[in-house]
Amino acid sequence: MSRIVYVNGQYLPEGEAKVSVFDRGFLMADAVYEVTSVLGGKLVDFDGHTARLRRSLSELDMPSPATDEELLAIHRELVARNDLSDGMIYLQVTRGAPADRDFVYPDASVPPTLVLFTQSKPGLADSPLARTGMTVVSIPDQRWARRDIKTVQLLYPSMGKMMAKAQGADDAWMIEDGVITEGTSNNAYIVKGDTIVTRDLGPQILSGITRAAVLRFAREAQMKVEERPFTLDEALAADEAFITSATTFVMPVVRIDGRDIGRGKPGAIAARLREIYIEESRKSAI
Structure with missing residues (x-):
């Protein structure tokens, strides 16, 4: 049909x-x-x-x-x-x-x-990647300067996806002035100890709708959240990493530039946030 x-x-x-x-x-x-x-x-x-x-x-x-x-x-x-x-x-x-x-x-x-x-997308909330985790590579951020506006200027993010694919990875995290901005179509996070770290809002990143919901749920669950820039070195030394977007919800990242993050497996905080987000989204969907 x-x-x-x-x-x-x-x-x-x-x-x-x-x-x-x-x-x-x-x-x-x-x-x-x-x-x-x-x-x-x-x-x-x-x-x-x-x-x-x-x-x-x-x-x-x-x-x-x-x-x-x-x-x-x-x-x-x-x-x-x-x-x-x-x-x-x-x-x-x-x-x-x-x-x-x-x-x-x-x-x-x-x-x-x-x-x-x-x-x-049948089974959208039950992605196998959520159980295994995804891999990313780091690339320079060469997009225009108003990424907070959700325009259709997606050529460089598309190129970034292809750069990741060429290296056998699932996605790319973009870096500008020594710090990670975001993924090609998602917001980026790391976890160190019991603290979730993600880039603060501004023209450098898109204000993700899923990002806002996930951070709200994290705080309601008494999780610590820091909104600030973080470096690639911080990401590589993190205990966990993950992304959020409207179509991936919360997705764990287990490897960056070929190096395992934490134990190289999806972490407990990302898994719990994914569970909470999907559960709450089903309740509030209209």
């Missing part, structure tokens, strides 16, 4: 969905996006994703194509039409398609483009 996608007010079979070649998302990466996970047919952290979407649009002075209530209705309709149980919904907003290519923003008469589609 053909997947049903949403394009500018229409639900269409994916083969019939079209966007103009003049769309600024295609020509200039003038677009933002969000990815919302779906567990048991329900949306995880939806309010957080819409809040971050509004911020991204505001930072780029881009009009919103829909209200939060309208976006929720579209998400739920896509879940229903695609009979989606576990997976994700990708949403992208662009500045629209003016009559021709121009560096100057189009005027307000050009409506933004809104596209959403589903991706089915």
